[in-house]
Amino acid sequence: MDKQAPARVKRRKRLGAEVREEGLAAARGLLLKGGPSAVTLANIGDEIGMSHANVLHHFGSAASLQSALMGSMINDLTVALDHVVEMLKTDAAAPRAIADRVFDAFDKGGAGPLAAWIILSGDVGHLEPVREAVRALVEAIVGQARDDAAPERVRLAVLMMAVTAFGDAVIGPHVRDMLDQKDDAMRDLIARILPLFLIPSGIPPAMP
Numbered sequence: 001m002d003k004q005a006p007a008r009v010k011r012r013k014r015l016g017a018e019v020r021e022e023g024l025a026a027a028r029g030l031l032l033k034g035g036p037s038a039v040t041l042a043n044i045g046d047e048i049g050m051s052h053a054n055v056l057h058h059f060g061s062a063a064s065l066q067s068a069l070m071g072s073m074i075n076d077l078t079v080a081l082d083h084v085v086e087m088l089k090t091d092a093a094a095p096r097a098i099a100d101r102v103f104d105a106f107d108k109g110g111a112g113p114l115a116a117w118i119i120l121s122g123d124v125g126h127l128e129p130v131r132e133a134v135r136a137l138v139e140a141i142v143g144q145a146r147d148d149a150a151p152e153r154v155r156l157a158v159l160m161m162a163v164t165a166f167g168d169a170v171i172g173p174h175v176r177d178m179l180d181q182k183d184d185a186m187r188d189l190i191a192r193i194l195p196l197f198l199i200p201s202g203i204p205p206a207m208p
Contacts, residue, residue, distance in 0.1 A: 019058045020068070022048045027069045031110040036117035039066050063126045067118055071129030073111045077102065078137045085144035088198050095191040103165045103187050112169025134158065141198070157197035164190055 026047035030038040041062050045055045059065040080101045087094035106112035118126055141154045168186045176185055 019048070019050070019054075023055060023059060023065065024069055024072050027065060028073070028110070031069065031114060035110075036066065036114050039069065039114075041065065063118070063121060063123055066114060067126035067129050070111060070114050070118060070127075071133040073105060073109055073114075074130060074133035074137060077105050078133070078140045080105075081137065081141060083144065084141055085198055088195055095194045096187065098194060099161070099187045099190040102161045103168060103190075106162075106165040106169040112166050115166055116170050134162070145198075153197050157194060160193070160197065161190060 023044050026044050027039045030043055030047065039062065041055045041059065042052050044050075044059075044065065045052050048055075055065075059068065081098065084094075084098055087098070091097075106115075115130070118130075138151070138154050138158055141158070142151050145154065164186055172186060173183075175181075176183065182188075
């Protein structure tokens with residue numbers, strides 16, 4: 001009796017937005033498993049059942065895909081930091097919880113190594129999705145405040161958290177080891193400083 005050939009799986013037709021969503025989800029999985037170098041168009045195609053050419057059509061290049069992923073992860077932070085100002089006013093444990101969310105995004109979430117990869121590529125134009133996501137994050141937090149000085153304080157707070165979380169994810173383990181500090185030393189320090197930035201009149205003005 002002749003064996004029947006296995007039925008070929010018909011590829012499902014997908015809209016552009018759906019492809020991008022599936023592609024970014026696959027890219028995040030690849031990033032966490034294999035680091036930034038694993039986030040390639042070919043690997044994304046394999047993950048979502050699409051040819052390299054089709055993935056290229058939707059994302060433009062591997063660098064564009066990586067920057068879109070970075071922007072997507074920062075957008076997720078915007079959601080995670082919803083009601084952050086109110087939390088700081090009502091919950092004594094909120095500063096550490098907020099620090100953990102930001103640091104986890106850069107460390108466990110892979111945003112730190114990915115950001116370093118994008119920056120070291122030398123093509124700063126691919127940071128544009130990141131710029132848009134950071135601005136959205138600032139606007140989301142500012143919208144929770146009520147005083148005129150909130151925008152500048154929030155920009156400083158986001159600057160402090162993003163730069164320290166990035167540095168901690170990329171080189172933090174080595175520096176902490178040199179200084180005999182605990183794994184969460186930087187998170188703890190940010191948690192102690194953060195309320196000064198987000199609560200009115202908390203941070204002293206800059207020196208002239």
